[in-house]
Amino acid sequence: MADLQITIKDATNSTKNLLARDNGDATITPYHAEDSAQRTALLAALATLSTASNQTATKSVLDTLTAKVATATNQTTANGFLGDIKTALSGTLTVTGPLTAAQLTTAALATSANQTTANTSLATIATNTTGGSTAARQDEAKAELRAVQGVEAITVGTDGTPRRGLLIVCAGAGDVRIKLADDSQITIPVAVGLSMLPFAVKTVIASGTTATASFWSTL
Incomplete structure (x- = not known):
């Protein structure tokens, strides 16, 4: 008599097919029913491993791994690496970049x-x-x-000694071109009234000065 197929459900409620063999003594033995797709995949994998070159390559990889782990020197080196990591994590952290909030606690x-x-x-x-x-x-x-301790009048177009600042009394708004202590030049806009600026001025340059004003260096 041909073996019977039995369909069962596992704990996840998935359907499984089993075959049942009659033992001839009023008992049966269930066994797994072969899945053709699984069988094909398994045979393909075994075929790959059946060639001598693939077996040699696999053996070489396993031998290398075994050799690396087996020597006392390599084991000591690995232990050293792990020890360094442990020390780094438990010791003082040195940061070379910007400060973080954690470092300011x-x-x-x-x-x-x-x-x-x-x-x-x-x-x-x-x-x-x-x-x-x-x-x-x-x-x-x-x-x-x-506070300002004194002033020195500045004659437009004439070099003087650079002092702490520049005092301007302006009657007509415009630009003022000045040369600073390092001989660099800058043009600044000036409004009518009193202006006191933090410039160490060497000269008020006539060319480029359009404001009507008087100038002093502050002491």
């Missing part, structure tokens, strides 16, 4: 090493890029903020 600033670094940076800023002392820089700042 109370915890980040709490260590003596970070405080020392911050103090050094602040000291450098206080000294400034020209190397002047903090006291000297403070004196210069005070001088810049103080």
